[in-house]
Every structure is written in structure tokens, then in C-alpha cells.
Amino acid sequence: MSRTTKYTDMGWPEHDALWRYDLLSEPLLSSELRRLAGAASYDNTDSVTFQPCPNPEESNQDRYAVLNWTLSNGTWQFRVVLDGHAGHDTVEHTLRTLPVIIRAALEGLVLENEESSVEAVSRILSDAISSLDDNLTNDLLDLFPDVDAVSKLSDDEIRRTINDQESGGKKSSIVMRCMRGTTVLASLVDPTRSNIWVASLGDCQAALGTRQADGRWETSVLSSYHNGANARERERVMSEHPGELECVIDGRVLGAIAVTRAIGDHLFKLPSAYTKRVFLNATPGFSITKKIEDFIGRNITPPYVSNCADVRHAKLGKEGSYLVMCSDGLLDLYENTGMDIEALADFWIHLLVRREKPWNDSNLALYLLRDALGGEDVERVSRMITVEMPFRWMDDTTIVVQKL
Template sequence: MRRAAVQAFRTTFQYTVRGLGRRPFTTCILQTSSAKSPTTRRLLSTTQRRTLKHHKNNASSGIPPPRLDNSIPLPPPLQSSMYYRRAGVVLASALVGYGAWYSYNDGSPGNVNNVSAKRGYTTDTSTADSSLPTRNVLVISADQLHTGTIVGDGPISKTTSEDGTRVIEMLNPEQATEKLRKLEESYLVNRGQGVVRYDLVQLPSNDPIEDDHTEKIIEIEPPTSNNGGNDWMFWGVFDGHSGWTTSAKLRQTLVSFVARELNQTYQKSDKSLPGTEAVDAAIKSGFLKLDDEIVNQSVQKVLQANNKTMAAELLAPALSGSCALLSFYDSRSKLLRVACTGDSRAVLGRRQENGKWTATPLSIDQTGSNLEEANRLRKEHPNEPYVVRNGRILGGLEPSRAFGDASYKWTREISDKLRKHFFARSVSNLLRTPPYVTAEPIITTTKIEPEKGDFVVMATDGLWEMLTNEEVIGLVGKWIDAQQQNKPSSSSPGLFDSVWSKAFGSSSAAQSGLPVEVAKMDGPEGQRAPFRGVRQWGGNDGFVVEDLNVATHLVRNALGGKNREQVSALLTLPAPFSRRYRDDLTVQVIFFGEGEQKGGEVVPNNEAMKGLKGELKAKL
């Protein structure tokens, strides 16, 4: 009976969604006791007739009829941001709420609601046993996604048919928050060198997560020196694709490569500080030397060793790929340099005299859709009309700059040789004059003004697919206002002390909307606008402040904010289904300020890191 009931449940969902799919609605909401328009009434009536007809055919099996519930809208399933995926016939814009499945009670179906149709409306004719719990579930198939409810406390079958359709119990809001905060971190920088705190969080969509990150502070001169000390501070986010190995390699080595080149440049300088061009050249050299080690030197070592085990280890970071966003802050000069390879993004927030914040992009998205990048590639590869096709390099890779991705850098001869003796990725038929992709970053330099409470948000493109620059900066501003309003002045130092109060001024929490100067909605030139996110899912009146970690706060609002059911649904989705609705997310927020030197350590801010509380130690 269980198999018959599960099959009936799945088939009924398919019948309903097929009926909805022929109607030109962006989001379809099924009402249980009322309809807001004649169109909705007709929709409900048609759907109900299909459902009741199917139930009549299965009446002999004892299967109770389903109950229609309200739905929650989700963004349309999308292609991978790095490579095309065959999504099949995907439900474009709606997550149809629908269910009241059966429960088990000593091997028999439990009590459920019956449904009848009358004058185009749906009404309940009986009430389920109030003592039985009702649980929300997601029903996931290869090309469709639905919500439903199960009445009763019996087991939930997670795989319901040979085609992989799954029923998964939805996380409740508390469980969703726990998952959201699992990988959050927060640190107080007690060094008096212009940085007071940084927060970060990761949320996987791929399994395992393909993103990575790094944070490192190098003491150039101690605070006791005549110059008052000098730190080099680095923060990096790495957006991996086609695997996690390249981003992991960047976490382990990129800062070391760049710091080594910077050290040599500073030592050679006749002045107290080298010029901008020299520093930029050093950063670029560090990026390119590491990529050469990943892509080219690894091949030489593999061919010399002629060992498949070594080949698997050395070639993995070359065959996968990763974008890289690295910030370098020199506390003496107060200059922040942001080096970007790929389409991760950094944005500066700075408070104005009117209390609002401005969002200044510190990087551009380097993809085939960026006109400047496309023109550069066409100039470097003349007579190759398909070097950029559909906004992608050779029609495949979206970022025009990346580490690894050796199939776009190796010659065809090298790829064929490696494939014959070891392994390698297939080569595009369009490959003529590699390399087509470079790891050379584009670098911006910004003078930080700690007295104005400057902060920088660095994130992989999973965040920028959902929120604009202004929304992100405004959300941080809203979070700051909430912390100042709710946190007593006598609370633990290091969070919002007198330094921050001077920079931020009075609270603007009472303002309507976000405290940010609004720029054009499509974003600056070279940056694409969000194509999935809260603007499609409910508008910016749905933002909320619930988290003490500001990076977690940004991710929560990217997923739906006040719409708790939507946030829970997106966090419930397992890999690989979740990848159609959200990418891996890695977010860092760095707060600058004229803080005092308090012991010189970087200490965990346990109050803002629930998931890893007590597990992380001070670091420098």
C-alpha cells in the first residue's frame, strides 16, 4: 500500500503542475478556501477536477485525497554560473503548495482532510485528528519542485520512485537558522592598525562546497616601533568550479605567493613606500606565478614522474578552476588594493553626512558578457569568431579570467598526451590558439577612511546573483543601526564602542527602506545585475535583521529575509537540486576603524559565531 500511495501522491502532483504549466502565470498560488480573482477560481476548479478524477480512479486503494495548501514562490531554476547544464523541462517560476499526504498508524493510513469542489472553490469537509502533527515537506524530481504536508508522525520515504523523485521534510525556521549559522566566523582585530573586526560565512550548495576563503595578517613592524607598527592584512574569497581543488590550492598558497612578491618590491624601493604601479605589478606577478605552477609546472612534473597517483594529485587543481578575489590592506598607507580574477566582487560602504551609505564597487565582473573582456579576447584571438559565444569563452566557461581551467590554456597536443597516458578534460572543437583564459587580475586602489566607518563586502557571485551592490551595502547599514540601537553602551568592548559611535553617528533604524544612496538598478558598467533574488521573490520590504554576524545577515536576506518559509525551503534543498536555485555562498565583511591596540591579538568574537563557537582560537 505504501508504494501505491507514494505513486499516487507523485502522479497527482505531476497532473496538477502540468495543468498549471499551460497557463501564463509567473507564480501560481492555490487557495484552500477562497480565490482572489475569476482566473484563480478557474485555475482551482480545473486543478481540482483533475485531482478528484485521479483520486476516484484510486478510491479502491484506500488512498485519501490531497488537500490544497498555499504555495511559496521560488526563483526560476537556472543554468550553472560556470558551465551549461541540461535542466530538462523545469518548472519555471512557482513552487506549488499542495499535499496532505497520508500518515502511518499501525500500518494503516491516518486521518486526513477530504476535499470537494463547489462553484469553483475548494472547501474542507472534514478535519484531521488534531492530535496528529503536520509536517511540511519538499517533493523534488528531476524537473519539478513542490511543497506539501504530511499529517501524522510516521516515517517519510525519501525516494519514492525509480526516477529519483524524493520527499524531504522541510527544515523549520529554527533548524534553518542553525544551518545558516553553521559555518559563520567573526573576529575582533585588537591591533590598532585601522581594522576593528571582520565577519564571514559560507553556505554550501554543491557537495562538497567549491568555494573557499582565506584571512591572514602579517606583522611588518610591531606596534611598539617608532612608526607605531605596520600590518599587511589579506582577505580572499575563491569561487571554484568543476570541483573544489583549485580553490583549496588558492586558500593554501595565494597569499604566500603575493606576499613574497610584495616583500621584494618594498625592499627594492628607494622611497618609504613603492609606487602604485610597482605594487600592482607585484600582486599580478604573484597571481601569474601561482597559476603557472598549477597549470604548466604540474604537467612537467607529471610527465617526468610518469606516475598516475602523482598525476591525480598534481593535475586536479589544473583541471578544475577558480575565480579569486584578494584584498591587501597596508595599515601604514591606509591603502586597500583589491585584485580580482573572475566574477567575485568587492564593494566599499562609506557613510555620508546625511547618514546614508554609498556603495562603491572595487572590482568588475570579468566574464564573456563584459564587453571590454569580450573585445580583449577577440583582439588577442583574431579570426576566431567564436572565441566568445553566448557570453562564454568558446561557448563553455563564463569567467574570462580564472586560475586552473587548463583545458582553455593547454595546447591540444598537451591535452591529448595527458589523456592518452593519464587523464584530462575534453578539448573544445573551437580551440585554436590557447591560452584563452588568464589568471592576471585587475587591481583597484582605494584610500580607506577609518574615521568614516568604511567597510568592504567581499563575496563570491552567489551573493551578487541575488542582491545589488546598493542592497548589500544598505543591508549592512541596516544591521549596524540595529546593533547600535539594541546593544547597551556598557556591553562587551570591540563590537560598537566609542570609535564606531563617532563614525556611524546617530541611528537611522527608523528610516523606511535601506539607509543607502540608490544608484541605477542595473549596477555599474562591467557588473551584471542580480538575476535571481529577493527582488523577484518579494521586494526589499522583506529584509530583516536577526543575526549578530553581518555576513550571515546578508545571506539570510539573499535567501528571502522575512519570508521564513522560503528561507527554510531553500536551505532544505539538497545537492545537486539546490544548485538550480542558489550557488555556493562565501561572504566576508571587513570593518575599518581607528581602534585601540588591546593585546595585539585577533580573537574570536564568539557572540557572532554560533556554529563554531569555542572551536576557533586567536590568530595572527
């Protein structure tokens, strides 16, 4: 077991800089990765959530939850992965609130009908996500009901209203939850373990591998890819804003945000006056105000970012299944392989089934993360987890693997 100091340009020679990293030998490398990734196991589920940048300002904005709910008809299994962006406010609020909303609705459905229909459970998931976001909108509109209400106030009056941290911060919290955003990937398994639902809002991904009676594994993607790089989503946004040539630029909504569906991100859901007068007067503000100012003029007929989730249902086989849920950081780590999401889903499932790699770890999520970071390439993995850079060299990456 050893640690050797080395230097790297991380493949970015244009920065004209070298950064220090530690070359770790086994078993130190595996144990350090496990620690940094917060590897955890609960019931039938393994998880990791990983952002190795040592700068506190670059801390991980992903969140996840592994919950089992015992209702009158048995135990339902709920798992969720949230990919927060622009700050922690919206993703933290969603983590606290969304499971509560879904469980309450599910309890009501079960009381009405022990045999819950596929459609009814799907509606619970989609309605919970959209209603959570609608509540964020309504809370803000309680403060500023319309554009006229905003325009009648001076900047000082708006600042005094929304920057109320010294008196409890209730109004500040309302504004921050609208300024920041998060994607949602939520799964639900019924008490018989024969049905699974996956709701997706944004670009996190879910892959289901189901073992067939003949021993083969069948893989399917149970999530949508709500991102401007997706031609179907790009065309949807453009069709909702006819004649607005800049509603999507270079795969980004209004040239600014990659995801086309999310909770929060009300800069893309409300008239531009709210951004100019409310959001830009909030403290703390945006990390780069210039980017905000660049796209305000393109905001003509909001909303541009949707809060409508897609929900897919699948039957679970009796031979066993794996569900892999991940934030888009995992996809980014494979971007040079040329694999699309269907190919990646199949690759991940078969990687778990075979378990042939020498870093064979009991935590299946950690096993997938190790492969994505470099696998058997000890130097690459060491560099990825220990390099001392002040800014991110990889996206937040969260993986949840459920054995069904």
C-alpha cells in the first residue's frame, strides 16, 4: 500500500498548468474511493454520490433517498435521485418534500383500492412532481402576484422584501427555491415486487435489467432524456414557441440551460421581469450574473422549461432484476465511448451480472463508479479522485442500484 505524488495537466494543456495528485496502490485506492463516494447499502439497494473537487464551493449538489413505506397492503419501495444545479436550495427542498407528497397520495389510493391500477400510480408520481413545482411558483406569486406588482416597487423595496435572512429568511427561501433547480428520477415498486414505475424529469437515467427464464438478461431504459441535446425535446420546445429562433441555441434552452424539464429554474418559467427585478436583487445571487443578462431578452413567451414528468411502467420477472438509477454525471464519464443511453444501460446491467472485474466490490453502485472512473487503470482512477484542482473536472455523479 503506497501513495506517490505526481502531476498532470488533466488533458487540458491549454490551461498551461500542472496539478498535483496522488498515485494510490491497492487496497488504499479502493478504500479511498469508497470513502469519497460515501458508499452505502440499505436493504436491497447500494448507493454512491461523488464529487471529488476539494473546493467547498464546488460541493456535490446531487441528492438521493432510499425509502420503504409500509402501507395497509404491504411495503412499497421508493428510490429517488435528484441532480441539483445552480445551488442547493431547490434540491434540498425537493428531497424533503417530494417523498412526503408521494407517500400521502399513495396511502390515499391504497385505502380506496387495495389493487392500485398502473395508471393511478403513474398519475400520483407525475402529479406529485408538477404540484411541488407549482407550489414553488405560487409561493413566489404570493409575494409578487404579477409583472405590474413587480414594476411598482423600487429595487430597494424588493431587496428589503426578499432578503429577509435576519428575520427568519422565509421569503428568501421562497425566492432561492425558484432561482435554483433540480432534475428528478423516482422509482416505485409495489408490495408484490411485480410492478415498477419510474418517473423522470430532466436528464438522469434509469436502466432495468430483467433475467429471463432461459438465463438471458433483457435490458430496457425506463427514463426519458429531457435535454436540449435530445432532438425530440428540442423540437417540442421549439413547437411550443413558434417563431422564436433563439428558444433553443446550441442544445440549450434560451442558450443557457441544458435540461428542458426540471423543478425550479423559474428564470425560464416566469416573465423576464421576475428575473430582472426579483432574482437579480436576491442575496446570495447567481455565480455569473453576465450569463443571466445574456438570455433575458430571449424570454418572450414563458415557460420554456417544463415540470411535466414522464412515467414508465414495467413488469418485474420472477427470475430477478437490477435497477440502475444515476445522475447524468455517470453518462458524462462514458462520453468518449460513443455509447448511447440504450447501449450504456445494457453495458451496466451486464457489468453487474458478470462481476468479472478485479475491483469486485460488494457495493454494486461503487462497482459501476469504479468502472466509469477508469476501472483497472490505477493511475487514471487515482488522478480522478485525488487531483488538487480548484474547479470541477467531473460532474456530480450519483448511482443507486436496486436488486429486485
